[in-house]
Amino acid sequence: MLKKYITMSIFRPAAILCLGLLPFCSFSQSKPGRAPNVIIIFADDLGYGDLSCYGSPTIHTTYLDKMASEGMRFTQFYVGTSICTPSRAALLTGRLPIRSGMNSVDGANVLYPGTDGGLPESEITIAEALKTKSYQTGLIGKWHLGDQPKYMPNNNGFDYYFGLPYSNDMGRATNKNYPPLPVYRNGKVLETDPDLSLLTQRYTEEAVNFIKRNKDKPFFLYYASNSPHTPLFASAAFKGKSKRGIYGDVVEELDWSVGKVLETLKALKIDQNTLVIFTSDNGPWLIKDENGGSAGPLSGGKGSPYEGGYRVPAIAWWPGTIKPGQVVYNVVRTVDLFPTIIKMANVNLPKDRVIDGADIYPILTSYQSTNNGVVCYFTRDKLCAVRKGQWKALFRSDEVYGKKPVVEHNPPLLYNVETDPAEKYDVSKQFPNIVEELKREYSKQLASVVSVPAQLKPYNKGKE
Numbered sequence: 001m002l003k004k005y006i007t008m009s010i011f012r013p014a015a016i017l018c019l020g021l022l023p024f025c026s027f028s029q030s031k032p033g034r035a036p037n038v039i040i041i042f043a044d045d046l047g048y049g050d051l052s053c054y055g056s057p058t059i060h061t062t063y064l065d066k067m068a069s070e071g072m073r074f075t076q077f078y079v080g081t082s083i084c085t086p087s088r089a090a091l092l093t094g095r096l097p098i099r100s101g102m103n104s105v106d107g108a109n110v111l112y113p114g115t116d117g118g119l120p121e122s123e124i125t126i127a128e129a130l131k132t133k134s135y136q137t138g139l140i141g142k143w144h145l146g147d148q149p150k151y152m153p154n155n156n157g158f159d160y161y162f163g164l165p166y167s168n169d170m171g172r173a174t175n176k177n178y179p180p181l182p183v184y185r186n187g188k189v190l191e192t193d194p195d196l197s198l199l200t201q202r203y204t205e206e207a208v209n210f211i212k213r214n215k216d217k218p219f220f221l222y223y224a225s226n227s228p229h230t231p232l233f234a235s236a237a238f239k240g241k242s243k244r245g246i247y248g249d250v251v252e253e254l255d256w257s258v259g260k261v262l263e264t265l266k267a268l269k270i271d272q273n274t275l276v277i278f279t280s281d282n283g284p285w286l287i288k289d290e291n292g293g294s295a296g297p298l299s300g301g302k303g304s305p306y307e308g309g310y311r312v313p314a315i316a317w318w319p320g321t322i323k324p325g326q327v328v329y330n331v332v333r334t335v336d337l338f339p340t341i342i343k344m345a346n347v348n349l350p351k352d353r354v355i356d357g358a359d360i361y362p363i364l365t366s367y368q369s370t371n372n373g374v375v376c377y378f379t380r381d382k383l384c385a386v387r388k389g390q391w392k393a394l395f396r397s398d399e400v401y402g403k404k405p406v407v408e409h410n411p412p413l414l415y416n417v418e419t420d421p422a423e424k425y426d427v428s429k430q431f432p433n434i435v436e437e438l439k440r441e442y443s444k445q446l447a448s449v450v451s452v453p454a455q456l457k458p459y460n461k462g463k464e
């Protein structure tokens with residue numbers, strides 16, 4: 001732990017650092033008074049087209065639609081990588097997972113039960129950064145950044161943890177080589193092989209109780225649902241109720257859960273001091289057919305470098321600060337949340353590492369356009385595409401779950417993903433200068449990656 005505490009010492013009170021570094025400091029972001037609470041609700045494998053406010057014709061998401069009408073809905077919001085473990089590392093650290101060895105590798109798409117690997121101790125999570133300002137921090141739900149004790153949430157900045165250490169399909173019900181699926185409370189296994197149809201209800205109760213317990217202090221709640229990742233289970237109140245089969249039932253139960261969280265904030269009268277972000281860790285798992293979601297108008301899904309894998313629904317809600325009913329077309333990324341949230345709490349950005357995210361507070365608060373960040377699309381350790389502005393250059397067709405052979409594109413294919421979000425029309429010949437610019441951006445991004453040990457390893461099937 002020593003190494004981490006040394007790393008954390010870079011978070012000094014802003015006033016001290018600002019004596020000599022005025023241009024690098026930003027104080028105007030926090031409101032006077034108490035630091036804001038932050039809640040991130042992270043769905044698992046929810047596609048761009050799976051909410052009614054994103055055009056789902058048959059899934060009715062009453063509460064998320066209301067959240068969007070009271071807040072801000074993003075149309076071009078990107079994950080760090082289009083698969084579970086790497087995407088979660090990106091969200092919590094503001095860094096592309098390739099920088100911490102948390103990217104997928106051949107034979108290991110994610111972390112598996114018992115893998116000796118996880119989020120390196122040197123990484124700084126949002127929870128760890130906020131602990132320096134005495135936030136109360138909680139994770140309810142799916143972790144998936146390492147299930148060995150040193151990698152678990154309580155050693156990564158979370159005071160409280162309740163949930164599964166990885167995906168809901170990593171139990172004996174889906175693979176007899178896996179150990180029984182554990183439910184943790186802090187460092188202890190409460191039970192194994194839980195009734196998955198009750199998981200969303202239990203997570204909701206845990207999230208509501210965490211908020212109630214901490215209503216008088218600044219808190220950070222990371223509510224990482226296991227839904228709608230397969231296998232799909234809904235409670236009796238939702239099973240068979242949607243027009244989209246069991247997948248729709250599960251999404252509608254998740255929607256209900258979000259409604260309960262927002263309702264709790266309002267009832268406690270802390271809604272005006274709480275930023276809530278809802279989004280998903282990656283696009284739909286298309287190989288699951290009807291049990292997977294929909295990317296709506298986008299191509300591809302989970303594990304692919306196409307828009308459907310990387311672009312996800314995202315809603316920000318903060319009554320009194322975020323104006324209601326806004327739709328934002330800026331490129332925004334999950335890696336932007338780390339710098340945005342820690343700056344809101346007056347924690348300085350670490351200077352000893354690359355932070356891929358940028359502060360989106362100006363977008364949240366006044367609908368100002370900021371510089372759109374570059375989107376990097378990695379499949380495993382290969383950079384497949386980059387997006388800058390409206391343009392996306394695809395250098396490599398390579399999908400984790402794809403059945404087609406990998407194809408290198410030299411020169412790259414070029415798409416205008418604003419006019420052609422389905423990536424149907426290669427316009428590289430019409431815009432050779434844009435191709436050259438994106439080739440330079442691709443090289444620049446690659447050059448910034450330093451090789452570090454891989455944390456993801458193939459599953460040892462003999463290990464029980």
Ligand SMILES: [Ca+2]
Pocket residue numbers: 044045083084229281282
């Ligand atoms: Ca996922």
